[in-house]
Amino acid sequence: MSSAKIAINGTSATNGTNGTAKEMNGADLKKLKNANPPKVYIGSPQKEFNPSSNDSLDGNQSPTESGPPCCVEAYSPYNSCTYELIESVAQFLLDRVSIRPKIGIICGSGMDGTTGCLADALTDSTSFPYETIPYFPTPTVPGHMGRLVFGYLGDVPVMCMQGRFHYYEGYPLWKCAMPVRVMKLVGVTHLLASNAAGGLNDKYRVGDIMIIKDHINLLGFAGNNPLMGPNDERFGPRFPAINRAYDVNVRRMAKQVATEMDINNITHEGVYSVVGGPSFETIAEIRMLGALGVDAVGMSTVHEVITARHCGMTSFAFSLITNKSVTDYESYEEPNHEEVIDMGKQREPVLKEFITRLVKKIEDDRDE
Ligand SMILES: O=P(O)(O)O[C@@H]1C[C@H](O)[C@@H](CO)O1
Numbered sequence: 001m002s003s004a005k006i007a008i009n010g011t012s013a014t015n016g017t018n019g020t021a022k023e024m025n026g027a028d029l030k031k032l033k034n035a036n037p038p039k040v041y042i043g044s045p046q047k048e049f050n051p052s053s054n055d056s057l058d059g060n061q062s063p064t065e066s067g068p069p070c071c072v073e074a075y076s077p078y079n080s081c082t083y084e085l086i087e088s089v090a091q092f093l094l095d096r097v098s099i100r101p102k103i104g105i106i107c108g109s110g111m112d113g114t115t116g117c118l119a120d121a122l123t124d125s126t127s128f129p130y131e132t133i134p135y136f137p138t139p140t141v142p143g144h145m146g147r148l149v150f151g152y153l154g155d156v157p158v159m160c161m162q163g164r165f166h167y168y169e170g171y172p173l174w175k176c177a178m179p180v181r182v183m184k185l186v187g188v189t190h191l192l193a194s195n196a197a198g199g200l201n202d203k204y205r206v207g208d209i210m211i212i213k214d215h216i217n218l219l220g221f222a223g224n225n226p227l228m229g230p231n232d233e234r235f236g237p238r239f240p241a242i243n244r245a246y247d248v249n250v251r252r253m254a255k256q257v258a259t260e261m262d263i264n265n266i267t268h269e270g271v272y273s274v275v276g277g278p279s280f281e282t283i284a285e286i287r288m289l290g291a292l293g294v295d296a297v298g299m300s301t302v303h304e305v306i307t308a309r310h311c312g313m314t315s316f317a318f319s320l321i322t323n324k325s326v327t328d329y330e331s332y333e334e335p336n337h338e339e340v341i342d343m344g345k346q347r348e349p350v351l352k353e354f355i356t357r358l359v360k361k362i363e364d365d366r367d368e
């Protein structure tokens with residue numbers, strides 16, 4: 001494996017080779033954190049990109065819009081993050097890693113922690129703490145690391161979000177899903193998202209896996225969607241179809257993996273619904289969701305999948321059932337984030353194996 005250079009504000013560090021990982025650190029991070037807005041360095045020799053000027057990004061592209069850097073308006077409900085800006089973030093990453101992943105993974109709660117998580121299984125990895133990536137949001141939730149990691153899962157090149165962004169953190173949906181567009185422009189064709197969810201279906205037990213076959217976008221019902229605002233056709237159409245969001249072929253492969261791993265008894269296929277959070281559901285809300293045909297409820301994924309489908313990515317997602325949704329007024333049980341994180345950690349080895357095998361199948365399928 002050849003070694004690549006990671007350039008940080010004009011300094012550089014050598015990328016890890018053969019199982020080692022490199023991360024931006026110390027003084028460089030401090031410098032980047034203090035930069036406001038973050039600086040984007042594109043091309044060689046490095047040059048500072050000012051989104052509000054007509055600076056050329058790499059000699060070929062130029063921003064088509066003037067005005068302030070759009071992603072700085074973090075709380076705008078409408079996506080004002082231009083194609084050019086996303087392209088510049090993707091280029092920032094591509095300039096610093098040598099691998100070209102086709103598969104992007106988003107690790108859910110408890111699966112993205114500090115030890116033993118999927119991202120740690122990557123070899124030849126290069127990781128970017130989110131605060132070092134221009135225009136990236138930063139996670140605020142305990143149990144969510146904040147790193148984008150490039151590396152090999154088995155022998156398959158992937159990029160992996162170790163920690164995601166949630167609506168309840170105060171980020172608009174488009175911003176929560178912005179990394180998916182970055183993945184797209186990095187060259188990713190397949191999105192694999194995981195999440196922690198409360199189980200409504202009576203047959204589900206804590207620790208089970210639910211392959212998502214469909215979703216109910218409750219945030220969308222309430223008039224909120226990551227695609228609201230001006231549409232850029234370079235990403236996708238104004239009115240994308242979403243009825244085949246969870247790819248049937250990848251779901252079939254995931255079920256094959258479950259059979260190979262002999263975990264069919266804990267693997268299901270069902271409907272996920274997203275709520276805004278951060279409060280968990282009331283009993284009346286859970287009963288309503290159950291009546292609507294929801295099998296598991298959580299606070300993420302749907303806006304990422306919508307964004308992925310909009311830009312033509314194949315998407316797959318699964319939930320780890322970290323707690324049973326409470327449906328009984330007599331019950332003293334209360335869902336809590338600690339049990340969510342604990343269950344994620346407990347299931348880490350199984351999920352790692354599940355994802356590693358699935359990624360391999362997808363890669364082999366892509367090659368056929
Ligand atoms: O990021 P995910 O959807 O896995 O996280 C779920 C929703 C909340 O962030 C958290 C609640 O414990 O778990």
Ligand SMILES: Nc1nc2[nH]cnc2c(=O)[nH]1
Binds near residue numbers: 275299323340
């Ligand atoms: N909304 C919601 N999100 C979760 N994430 C993990 N468990 C739950 C839950 O019970 N409800």
